[in-house]
Amino acid sequence: MRDLVTTAGQTVGPFFHYALPYDGGPHLVPPGSAGAIRLAGTVYDGAGAPVPDAMLEIRQADAAGRVPVVEGSLRRDGVFTGWGRAATDAVGRYAFTTVAPAPTRPGVAAYFAVTLFARGLLDRLFTRIYLPGPELSDDPFLRSLPDDRRRTLVAERDVDGNLRLDLRLQGEQETVFLAFPRHRDR
Amino acid sequence: MAMTATTPPLASQASISEEIERIQHETKPGQTSTRLDFSPYRSTLLRHPVKELRTLDPEEVELYAPVFGHSDVDPTEADLTLHPGGEPIGERMVVTGRVVDGDGRPVRRQLVELWQANAAGRYVHKRDDHPAPLDPHFHGAGRCLTDDDGWYRFTTIKPGPYPWRNHHNAWRPAHLHFSLFGREFTQRLVTQMYFPGDPLLALDPIYQAITEQAARDRLVAAYDHDTSQHEWATGYRWDVVLTGAHATPLEREDSDA
Numbered sequence: 001m002r003d004l005v006t007t008a009g010q011t012v013g014p015f016f017h018y019a020l021p022y023d024g025g026p027h028l029v030p031p032g033s034a035g036a037i038r039l040a041g042t043v044y045d046g047a048g049a050p051v052p053d054a055m056l057e058i059r060q061a062d063a064a065g066r067v068p069v070v071e072g073s074l075r076r077d078g079v080f081t082g083w084g085r086a087a088t089d090a091v092g093r094y095a096f097t098t099v100a101p102a103p104t105r106p107g108v109a110a111y112f113a114v115t116l117f118a119r120g121l122l123d124r125l126f127t128r129i130y131l132p133g134p135e136l137s138d139d140p141f142l143r144s145l146p147d148d149r150r151r152t153l154v155a156e157r158d159v160d161g162n163l164r165l166d167l168r169l170q171g172e173q174e175t176v177f178l179a180f181p182r183h184r185d186r
Numbered sequence: 187m188a189m190t191a192t193t194p195p196l197a198s199q200a201s202i203s204e205e206i207e208r209i210q211h212e213t214k215p216g217q218t219s220t221r222l223d224f225s226p227y228r229s230t231l232l233r234h235p236v237k238e239l240r241t242l243d244p245e246e247v248e249l250y251a252p253v254f255g256h257s258d259v260d261p262t263e264a265d266l267t268l269h270p271g272g273e274p275i276g277e278r279m280v281v282t283g284r285v286v287d288g289d290g291r292p293v294r295r296q297l298v299e300l301w302q303a304n305a306a307g308r309y310v311h312k313r314d315d316h317p318a319p320l321d322p323h324f325h326g327a328g329r330c331l332t333d334d335d336g337w338y339r340f341t342t343i344k345p346g347p348y349p350w351r352n353h354h355n356a357w358r359p360a361h362l363h364f365s366l367f368g369r370e371f372t373q374r375l376v377t378q379m380y381f382p383g384d385p386l387l388a389l390d391p392i393y394q395a396i397t398e399q400a401a402r403d404r405l406v407a408a409y410d411h412d413t414s415q416h417e418w419a420t421g422y423r424w425d426v427v428l429t430g431a432h433a434t435p436l437e438r439e440d441s442d443a
């Protein structure tokens with residue numbers, strides 16, 4: 001079946017806001033609930049201008065390192081689904097309320113898997129947002145990156161445990177974007 | 187029209203078409219994914235990565251797409267013509283097809299989202315200022331779950347083409363925006379479905395950013411007379427092939443248990 005031509009991506013365009021973002025999309029846990037943190041940042045273009053028409057989706061493990069495989073992300077009902085969606089605002093900012101994920105196995109660092117969409121971005125991009133911590137220096141993937149590239153994937157944590165990372169679509173400090181092996185078949 | 191020094195005049199369709207042809211000619215054959223670096227679509231200029239994507243094996247987080255179910259999606263959300271105030275204006279149509287992964291396996295019970303302009307080419311979006319009428323009976327967004335064999339099905343109206351400011355006299359071919367998930371996070375897809383025989387396809391820098399004809403053809407639905415409904419709606423068939431899965435079906439079944 002390798003002769004199947006994969007359906008190519010097309011930009012999400014400028015007019016997705018009334019269709020894709022939804023109430024509760026960015027709140028994987030209710031704001032203010034026990035263990036809730038904010039994961040936030042700004043998306044920038046190659047000229048350093050914020051991108052007000054981007055959208056992020058995140059997928060993550062819970063605080064025990066388990067990846068939930070349960071329905072309920074669109075109509076949240078107190079169940080942690082490990083998935084959320086947030087559009088950037090008028091000044092390019094995104095924000096999620098969630099819990100800090102733990103590593104899913106020994107030897108790798110904890111991270112949020114991220115998909116990024118935007119007007120002017122013809123196909124989705126994948127990246128990761130890592131939590132800061134001593135495990136980072138042992139993570140095989142992070143170790144494979146030069147320092148300045150690795151830095152684009154690691155969030156800063158404030159005293160309240162909130163995480164912050166800006167994403168850059170293009171340029172010197174461009175975020176490390178990812179491809180997975182089966183993407184190469186197409 | 188006054189132009190500031192930083193705003194170049196809009197390119198003509200002829201020069202955009204020439205640019206499209208040149209880049210397609212320069213792109214090596216066999217690239218069936220969409221180019222991110224595609225200057226005829228002007229908004230890509232500052233929004234495409236210039237460094238190479240890093241290829242790596244997915245970890246567990248990336249091997250599981252989010253799961254959606256009947257608690258997430260109401261069956262009526264698949265009919266975009268339902269409106270308490272009345273029927274939308276336009277050609278009623280049924281769009282249906284099958285979602286499979288790169289190995290031909292159906293993507294079962296997974297979310298499909300659809301959004302689109304109305305029959306006049308206008309979106310219900312505050313930043314759409316195309317001087318075409320809004321339709322008080324058409325919102326233009328829907329969702330559904332695929333069935334046990336990967337089939338999705340929507341009832342809607344055919345959207346109109348609409349102008350945009352990419353270049354002079356630029357028109358988007360009529361299209362439906364689709365958002366799809368696979369079984370893995372790595373299989374995420376947002377794309378657009380087009381209509382057969384549309385003369386605007388050849389002129390469109392978004393569609394033409396897919397440089398391989400066979401891959402472009404994948405985005406064009408087929409009129410399907412068996413899907414058309416007697417005295418009710420025309421029918422279109424559009425199948426979707428996601429990228430391949432990294433985990434084997436056996437591993438999946440274990441994890442489903």
Ligand SMILES: [Fe+2]
Binds near residue numbers: 303358363
């Ligand atoms: Fe559109």
